[in-house]
Amino acid sequence: MRLSLVFSAALRESRGARGRLLFFVLCLALGVAAVTGVSALVASIESVLRSQSQELLGADISVDARRPIPESIDGYFDFGEKAERVDVRELATLVAAGGKTRLVELKAIEGSFPFYGSIGLEPRGVLGALLTDSKCAVAKDMLVECDLKVGDSLKLGGAQFEIVAAVLDEPGRLDMAFTLGPRVFVSLDGLARTKLEGFGSRTRYKALYRLPRDPGERVLRAARERLDNEVDDAPYFRVESHRDAQPALRRSLERFESFLGLVALLSLVLGGTGVAQIVRAWIAARTQGVAVLRAIGFRPREVLAMYLGHVALLALVGSAIGATAGSLLPFLVPIVAPELVPDGHQILWEVAPFAKGIALGLGIALVFSVPPLIAIWRVAPVRVLRNDVEPLPAPRIVTVAAALVLAGGVFAAAFAQARDPLYAVSFTGGLAVLAGLLVLAARGLVWCASRLPREGLNPYLRHGVAALARPGIGVTGATVALGLGVLVVSSMVLIDTRLTERLRTALPPDAPSVFLLDVQPNQWDGVAAKLRGMGAPEPRSVPVLTARMSAIDGVDVKELSQKRPDDSGVGRRRWVLTREQRITWMRELTPDNKLIDGALWSDPEHLEVSLEEKFAEDLGVGLGSRIEFDVQGRRVELTVTSLRKVEWESFGINFFLVAEPGALDDAPHFRLAAARLEPEAELQLQSALADEFPNVTPIRVRPILDKILNVVSKLALGVRVLGLFTILTGLVILGGVASSTALQRSREVALLKTLGLTRLGVMRLFFVEYALVGLVAGLIGSVAGFVLSALFLERVVDTAPQLPWLALPLAALAVAILSAACGLAASTRALRSRPIESLRG
Amino acid sequence: MLSCHQLTKRLASGGHELVVLDHVDLQIGRGEFAAILGPSGSGKSTLLGLLAGLDRPSSGEVHLDGERIDNLDEDALSLLRRRKVGFVFQSFQLLSNLTALENVLLPLELAGATDARVRARDLLEQVGLGERTHHYPAQLSGGEQQRVALARAFAPRPKVLFADEPTGNLDAATGARVLELIADLREREGTTLVLVTHDREVARLAHKRIHLRAGRVERIEEGALA
Known part of the structure; x- marks a missing residue:
């Protein structure tokens, strides 16, 4: 059959399909908007990254x-x-100025830094030229906060600096990354004067290169590989080219896209089930037309092509509307979350998410229409002669193919969203299982409704129950769709409320609120006295030593790390081996550590170490493994004799590696201290320490938690909005079912009116009927949502669920009311029909 | 042109089997006009459906244009109907969302006819609807709808036209006009016509009258009575 015939038939079929068009388009548009919105958002963040790489x-x-x-x-x-x-060096340190002290991120630069972009300064100027060994530039925020101005001076470590400029803007410092404090720039010579560098400080070294021309991806990779193989220290270097700028940010962006993309896909898939409902009702109303087409000589697959053409046409309209709406989402970001958009960045309309939205919408609509369109095979051509013909059985191959098309389509969509076959399989399988359970539950309820004795019921309720039991009006489909929507939203809300609550109360009443880094062993008594003086009940400190692993069970770490996946991939496993490890030692474990295997300090023959279980897993070691450390040039071998489970949420001082006391005590180390202070005391701590202990860096936990909470709540907002889309889609589907049975309904209404029922009475009947569908869907959906979130919280996040059980009936009730409203709204035409119409038949 | 041998159709009906057609033998020649007569429930429409390849018999054979069709699958039957068969029904069976012209075009487009539009317009002219090509079925009277159905049936130049009580839903005058048209078109196109009716007047024009009763051929009359 020619394509033009499919097309013209599709166009003709669209006539007089206003009701169908509306619901079909709405069903898809919502899901497509969600899907497009997520990828448009990610694309625009990516374009920020790209344009600034x-x-x-x-x-x-x-x-x-x-x-x-x-x-x-x-x-x-x-x-x-x-x-x-x-060369650039970075370290966190304290600055004292104008009688105040605060933690800053110090960056020491030289010459022509940065090669690209520029540091926005006030007054305008070139940073490298301004900074001599006694000059510094300071973030504008900090100047305001500490009541400073250009020309004032401040103290860094042991040296005074004059502030020559305020820093307004620095490329590479998106606010999405967590920072410890505002930026202060000095020159490398200036840094030397502070004497902050040196033993015990955590300086980050950076060498930046400008190439005369771009050598291309391949040459760069080859250079990296040579560096890796030929330079001893290479495992400790992280090499980035502008092509892979901000890898950590990119990775989290990818995860964000996979996760939200799948949540968005849920509402699109739900829209697909709506499409299936509408197509089912539509093809049922077209049985006679199909019979005529078959009699004229159309083969079933040709009729299918005609109807799929029509579906594609409607889907295109719906997807275009949804994709347009979704792709405009990034333009809202500067209004809703201005901190995500760097100053001066122009948000552009991206074509890729738009195209992806249309493709997904079209694909989902088509694959979901195929199963109901199997009905075409069941229409016997001889129906043109008699109406009472038994439907033909659909060929087995057709039903199987339709199921495969559906499953394959959902899988493909999930893969497009998550770009991970495992996620795609879990999504498709999970969805199939959930939908199957919901179908079973809905069928069970219909079964119960048909067997419920109705004699004693109020007539309205009786009619409603009877309507639930009535075969073939898509109650099951609507219940499943709406139930799935309720499930998604309820589980999202439950999980996110619980997690947010946990984060908010994450700081247990006795947990430390301040950590102090770099306390030299001989400073501890003084620091502890100061802390007690400020009201800290029991300041604690532990020795910390930094060392790298040099060998595991006699095999060189360098050799091991080369066998591991590159750290640009997931897991970052090479990094686990090569990074600087922090080791402490203690006689007895603190209460937030539990031994799960082996025994502490049980081997008199060897020096021992106790490992956190997940860390041991990452390293690939177990009890009895020998780990050799390079402790400032000295090789020390420790034997793993116990594994621990650490309750990190206690916010106590905890380590992956705990050594046996005596093994490392002589090596140069510093102490890590923790104390609980009242919020006001926390603010004064920096100044209190700065004079006497300039090398000690205090880190407050509360602001960091607040930052995490802020990001989490934004993500949660996104998930909730997307969840709302699924509920909306569910309601649209219900409306669609109500409206697609309008013809049938209007005869029923006319009959009821002939029997003497007022229009209000008919509305009450319908209200009860749709409310019952909503109640059932709400109940099934929220129960499933509760079960799912309880499982997720307990198994995946390891948190006691503590679900608000009262929400169950409330959710069901809310859905019932919503669905009754929607059902009534969609039945207005049916409600208007006049009694005389029942006589015409 | 069209024949059946020992054609039998049984239907399951409320737990027991109902024999709708019982070992029917028939022969209809090329270009012939055969009428199938009989009271309600005698199996007229069932026989028509089987002869036209709309339905499959329980046993027996059907041959159409030299081809055995009772054992063909659904797709092959579709292709057969597309190439060789046209239909006119008592209840017109036009597609309500297509205009008169589009209804006539449908089988032509399906056959991939190059002159589809010209042919469709020509046929609508012949049935006297040249001015109403863009009307939807709901905007046409019963007689007009049946004339559109006629144009559609003749459009792809079928070898056999099956008509199931084509005047059953029409008043006497309109019915007569439709019958005239069928006869005219059949003459012009050289089509074999199988017409089901319970109206003896209609059957008078036929070359052959097959009388059915309770699923069996009661008698066959040859020769037009006009």
């Missing part, structure tokens, strides 16, 4: 490490011509 990095290549970066590696980035290099 060189600026974000400030260079073409950046090498980043916790140790000085030797000049010997420069040669690896000479591609024909010599690459230009500048």
